[in-house]
Amino acid sequence: MSTATSNTIASPSTEETGMKRQYALQAARLTLTAMANITDGLQIPFLKAAPQTLNQIITLADSVKTNKDACGQLAKQATDLIQAIAQASVGKTVQMDERLQDDVEDLRKTLESIREYMSKMTSRKTWKRVLASSEDTAAIAEFRNKLAHAVVVFQIKDQISARISQHAVTQDILQKVTNIHDHLTTSAAGNPPYQSEFLFTPPAYPECFYGRDEFVATAVDLILTHSPAKLAILGPGGVGKTTVAAAIFNNSSIEDKFGEHRAFVSCEPLSTTESLLETLCKAFDVSVQNGKLHTALMSFLKLLPDTLLVLDNLETLWDSDDESDNVQTLLRNLSSLAVLTIIITMRGILPPKGVLWTQPALSVLPVVSVDAAKSIYQAISPTDDDMVLETLLCNVDCLPLAVTLLANLGQCGLSPKELQDRWEKEQSKLINLGGKKKSESLDVSISLSINSPLLKHNEDAFSLLRMISFLPAGIPVLYLSEIASHIESITEAQIVLFRTGLAYLTASKRLTVLSPIKLYITSNYEITANEIIDIQKFYFDLA
Known part of the structure; x- marks a missing residue:
């Protein structure tokens, strides 16, 4: 009795596939090592910087979870291509015409695309890797085709020397190549798009x-x-x-x-x-x-x-x-x-227009209660001086950022009493950890709103802000037009302050600002004579 013969071709084992990938990556690394000795002496900035990109591609190819063998082969192909260009460029004085400049730019983009795509592959979660497997296969094939096309474009084996002139580089072309070099090395150093992950x-x-x-x-x-x-x-x-x-x-x-x-x-x-x-x-x-x-x-x-x-x-x-x-x-x-x-x-207190926000809408996020502010402070900088602490936190209207920064100052050995004494002298300038970020300085955080495009382009809004900050209890909305009579577009000015989050309405319908903002404005911006006249006229008429 004859035995049936199977026509099925056995697939490579996982072990064999893994060995192929490792061989490809090892070969790529050896090529890269040899290339470094060549590219350092070349006059083409792109080729000097390319090994950094290739090293990242090899590392990523070794980290992917799917299409491992294809990624390994792609890394080797890219490395071999750049090595061939580098070897053909040895001993040449470079002059790059516009066409060659475009070809180099296309190759740079291809290398960056490979690096970015492999980076995306390594960061995928399991379920996304499964869904994207066939898509990845197609993308890798496309990259390999682009690299194969580059071989034809550069005509590496026979004619690249003819494309690299013996004449001196003109300043215009040199600047273009330098721009490519700067772009490549900036990305390789970890700047965008890689920073954007954060x-x-x-x-x-x-x-x-x-x-x-x-x-x-x-x-x-x-x-x-x-x-x-x-x-x-x-x-x-x-x-x-x-x-x-x-x-x-x-x-x-x-x-x-x-x-x-x-x-x-x-x-x-x-x-x-x-x-x-x-x-x-x-x-x-x-x-x-x-x-x-x-x-x-x-x-x-x-x-x-x-x-x-x-x-x-x-x-x-x-x-x-x-x-x-x-x-x-x-x-x-x-x-x-x-x-x-x-x-x-x-x-601000106004949501973006053009969207039907879910109703009932969330209320504007208020400052925290005194008890919550104390808890925040105590969690960061424990203290027994509860009475002075409450006074200190109320001075900043229990604004969470101010509370947190004060507590961090408390960690430096300053008691609530000492912070309160310094607050009376320094006011909002006290709440600063020495940095220039909004998370480290209350004044920096406030200045972001002050310098927003909305406020910069609306002097009426800034004038209204100075007046509100000057008056201890703010301005009753009912009398806003009378008190700020010099402001023609009073509604627009009020809306701008709402949008920037610099002013708000109290339950008693008074337009006011938080204490830290009030102190920042009065310390840095002097109220004008016209604004003082408007305020005096209104209150004198009431009397």
């Missing part, structure tokens, strides 16, 4: 968190019962909006609902809507084709299950003259997605 690194649950339980519970309930919720956490600078957003983001009920489908993006360092789109694509691990960031992001998000997105410090882009329309369009489009719950934090 823009979407999820924050931990805040360690020192008091007086916000009710606010967080309300927000969580709205998210769970009004899907997809659209929530705006608003308030003045330093009130703890980011901290509250982090607490909501890490709430156990929120984790249960969204799982890994949560992203927390800081808008503070961003300057354009395009940079926000790039960051969102990286946060959600979105593959972008032909540079169409918005299309790729929206298409990807539509396919996800329920997802949470936090946009922190959105005012940075929202208040920008050049970007507000683009940000509004993006925010409106994101809010239209049936699967996306959105939380934004921003200074």
Whole structure:
């Protein structure tokens, strides 16, 4: 009886595949080592910098969890290509024409794309790796085709010497090559796009968190019962909006609902809507084709299950003259997605227009209670001087940032009594840990609102702010037009102060500012004669 013969071809074992990858990577490393001795003496900045990029590609190829063999081969192919170009360039005095300049730029972009894509592959969570496996295979194949095309473009084996002239480099071409070199070495050194990872690194649950339980519970309930919720956490600078957003983001009920489908993006360092789109694509691990960031992001998000997105410090882009329309369009489009719950934090008391925010809306985030402020201070810098501590904290209106910075000063050996004495002399300048970041200086935090584009372009708003700060109890809204009679657009001025978070309405309908802001304004900006005349005229008429 004959035995049936199988026509199935046996697949390589996992061990064999792993050995192939290791051989490829080891060969790439050896090539890279040899290349370093060549590129150091070359006159082409791109080739001098390329080994750094190749080293990163090799390291990433050794770290990926899927398509390991293909990534190893891709790393070796890229290394072999650059070595061939480097060897063909030895002993040449470089003059690069426009065409060669473009070819070098294309190659640089290809290397950066490979590095960025492998970096994305290594950071994916398990479920995303499974979903993206076939997509990764196609992307790697495309990269290999681009590198193969580069061999043809440069005609490495026979004609590269003919493309590199013996004449001196003109200043214009040299500058172009230097720009490529600077761009490559800047990225290789760890600057953007790699720094941007910190823009979407999820924050931990805040360690020192008091007086916000009710606010967080309300927000969580709205998210769970009004899907997809659209929530705006608003308030003045330093009130703890980011901290509250982090607490909501890490709430156990929120984790249960969204799982890994949560992203927390800081808008503070961003300057354009395009940079926000790039960051969102990286946060959600979105593959972008032909540079169409918005299309790729929206298409990807539509396919996800329920997802949470936090946009922190959105005012940075929202208040920008050049970007507000683009940000509004993006925010409106994101809010239209049936699967996306959105939380934004921003200074001010007015949420961005163009979005139907979930009702009942969250209240503007207030300062914490005296007891909560004491708890914050005691957690950082324990003290028995409870009576003076309460006076000190009330002097700063229990603004969380001010409380935290005072407690950090307490860690330096200053008692509440000593801090109170210094507060009376230095006022808001006291609350500074010696840094220039808003988290280290109350004045820096306040100045961000003072210097916002909204206030810079509205002198009436700044005039109203000076008047409010000058009057101990602020200005009754009922008499606002009479007291500030020199201001023609009084409503617009009031709205600007609301949007920047510099002023607010009390329960008794008085327009006022927090104590630290009042002291900052009166210490740094002198009230004008016209403003004094308006105030005197109103109160003299009342008398």
